[in-house]
Amino acid sequence: MGRNERIKAFVNGRIYAKFKPLRIVSGMVFAGDMIVYSGDSDRAKKIARELGGETVDLQGRTVLPGFVDAHVHLGALGLLHYAINLQNLKSIEGVKKAVLEYRERYPQARVVIGFGWDQERFAEGRWPNKEDVDSVSKDVPVVLIRACGHAALLNSVALEILGEQLKSLPSDFVARDTRARPTGLVFEEAVEIAREKFVELVGGRKDMLLRGIEHACSLGVTSIGFMSASLNDFKALQELLYEGVLRARVHVYFKHSEYDTISKVGFRKGYGHDMLVINGIKLFADGSLGARTAFLSEDYSDAPGWRGKLLLNERELTRLLEDIVGNRLQPAI
Amino acid sequence: MGRNERIKAFVNGRIYAKFKPLRIVSGMVFAGDMIVYSGDSDRAKKIARELGGETVDLQGRTVLPGFVDAHVHLGALGLLHYAINLQNLKSIEGVKKAVLEYRERYPQARVVIGFGWDQERFAEGRWPNKEDVDSVSKDVPVVLIRACGHAALLNSVALEILGEQLKSLPSDFVARDTRARPTGLVFEEAVEIAREKFVELVGGRKDMLLRGIEHACSLGVTSIGFMSASLNDFKALQELLYEGVLRARVHVYFKHSEYDTISKVGFRKGYGHDMLVINGIKLFADGSLGARTAFLSEDYSDAPGWRGKLLLNERELTRLLEDIVGNRLQPAI
Structure with a gap:
């Protein structure tokens, strides 16, 4: 039989074929996405040869079943690739500095996205507000998502861009000061609206x-x-x-x-x-x-x-x- | 290796593996829905044994790739199972007789469905009408679909049941006599409405x-x-x-x-x-x-x-x- 590209044997591995009870084998043969043999390397090689498939030498490497993550916000996860990591920052000043550095590093950026801040860790002992971010980005919109993903801090430009959309939300989703002006903090659905809007400005x-x-x-x-x-x-x-x-x-x-x-x-x-x-x-x-x-x-x-x-x-x-x-x-x- | 239910070898067959050029083999091995080997029976048997699969002896039977029918009205096709076959009838009298026989054979039937008539073949030289079918089924609805599927003949009960739905259609879809009464013939969308309605009365x-x-x-x-x-x-x-x-x-x-x-x-x-x-x-x-x-x-x-x-x-x-x-x-x- 001729070469069959969908047949592949992996040999000389440390392959976890089963966990209860534990079964570790050295060889495995795939037909497409189906495992047709798991056992010793010699036999795996022989089967692959018989079926015209390729044999890959794992050289002792470990093979595990793929992991399952049952709860992923895939868009938010991908967005992190473009986002400033704010997870370890211990002050609002630190957040401002991070935004400033990002703007200096990427002067062409049409939006600044950050992720991971937590006001509970801030030395200032208060929530951040739009004035904090306005002081480091007046013209380019800034969206800084809290570690939990349920809240975000926007600067004035970002608030302005989202103006109409935010108006349609329940009042609880946009924090306001005593004079009814947005403080820059938004919650829940408003975070999603900001993310959906500004992702178009990145990739x-x-x-x-x-x-x-x-x-x-x-x-x-x-x-x-x-x-x-x-x-x-x-x-x-x-x-x-x-x-x-x-x-x-x-x-x-x-x-x-x-x-x-x-x-x-x-x-x-x-x-x-x-x-x-x-x-x-x-x-x-x-x-x-x-x-x-x-x-x-x-x-x-x-x-x-x-x-x-x-x-x-x-x-x-x-x-x-x-x-x-x-x-x-x-x-x- | 133990028994593997997804591995199956077919041997001693006349298996059409390819048409251009023609290649007929006697053996084939499947892993799930994937063909992993096609060739001679002995080797197929050997591979199945190696992978713990079952071997089926075809005893000389022919195996062809599955046929593809690219244009099927699947509902209409299934409905034929319940329908009187009117395809070979050469007169309106013949159609009436077929409906009558069906009603005598299935006195409990809540609807009579027929398929396949063609007025071009009728000795009477005219289209059938609702009076024709009323004469053999006053109380039970009758829906007789034309061979093309684009027209149907309904009796008065069927017209009555579909009354409101037919009213909403363009006037061309329901044929009417000079006094604006439905003749029993309906077309296009109206055929579909009738089929959708009455299929619920069968299976x-x-x-x-x-x-x-x-x-x-x-x-x-x-x-x-x-x-x-x-x-x-x-x-x-x-x-x-x-x-x-x-x-x-x-x-x-x-x-x-x-x-x-x-x-x-x-x-x-x-x-x-x-x-x-x-x-x-x-x-x-x-x-x-x-x-x-x-x-x-x-x-x-x-x-x-x-x-x-x-x-x-x-x-x-x-x-x-x-x-x-x-x-x-x-x-x-």
Whole structure:
């Protein structure tokens, strides 16, 4: 039989074929994406020869099954590629310095995106505000996402660009001072609006998702649960799929606002391409503790009178869950 | 190595492995749905043994690649299972007799469905009308679809049941006498409305589609282009898929009225499960010759002043085609 490119043997490896009980083998043969043999290297070599396949010498390297990350915000993950890392900064001054350095390093940048700040760690003992970022970027929009992803700090230009869109949101999503002017802090849906808007100024949605996929693959993660995907994300993933660059398997959980369309088409959990599967719908019941949007049974100790924000009440949530499950889709909250 | 259920060898067959140039082999080995070896039986047996698979003796039987039928109205095909075959009848009297016999044979039937008549073959030299069928079924609805699928004959009960739905259609779709009463003949969209309505009185949509699939498989057709599918058809096919009974590969062409939803989700041609693929959109430019709905450049010789019915004018058609192709879907007309 001639050469068969879909047959591949891996030999001389330390291949974890099973964990319970542990079974480590040295050889394995694949036919396409199916394992047809696992055992010793000599036999693997022989089978590959028989089927006209190639043999790869692993030279003692370890092989593990791909990791699964069931809860990934793939767009946000990809965006980190373009973002300033603010995770270890211990002061608002440090954040300002990081933005300034970025602007000096990339004078052509049309937007500054940062990720990872946490006001609880700031020496100043207060939340940052738009004046802080205006002082280092007057003309270029700045979007600094909090570590939790449920809050973001915008400068005045960014607030101006998003003006109309932010107006349509519930008032809780845009923090305002006593004179009703935005402080620069926005929450929940407003964070997403900012991200969607400004990603177009960097590499665009498709590139952003690809960066997320590549990051996952670089860590051995071969299967991803993509939370809160939009239909535009889904379109972009299909493009990546047909360009042959979607190397991790993606299980899509659409965001709540896309549910009507999804249920109209009548997808069930599991429908789709082997590498791009439709799984379910992601709902948000409330926000995060750090952003003070998590819904508590009593007031926040540092914010008397404030218990966070319930995004769906019990009745809405019950009705939605019944509907989603009735449509044979997987709900995630 | 232990037993591997996904490995299967077929031996002692007359297996057409290739046509240009012709190559007939006696043995073949599958790993899942992938052919990993084709050649002589002894070697196929040996490989299966090596991989822990089963060997099936074909005892000289012929094996061909699955046939592809690129244009199937799967619902209509499945409906034939429940329908009286009117294809060889040469008179309206013959049609009446067939309906009568069916009613005597199935006194519990809640609807009588027939398929295949052609007025061109009728000794009476005229189109049939509702009085013809009323005379053999006053109480149970009768739907007799013409051989082309673009026209149908209904009795009075059926017309009454569909009353409101037919009213909403363009007047050309429901034939009327000089006193504006329906003659019993309906065309195009009205045929589909009748089929959708009355299929619920027989086995239901899912069963109907399954009958179509099974019929295709019984003839060696393993891949189908399903024309004018509705979203409800798509839902039912997903159910069949997950019940493990969808044995033919289905490429779905949604009907025009579902295009808005499909384009909103942003599918591309080829997305979907390996056995249930989304391919494109089916448009109707006009009808059929026999039903007199095909659009001609001059009058029908037997119907002066009538040129058939253009369902989409050139401008609409061009705009739609550009839009569908722009969305990376396959148009079919």
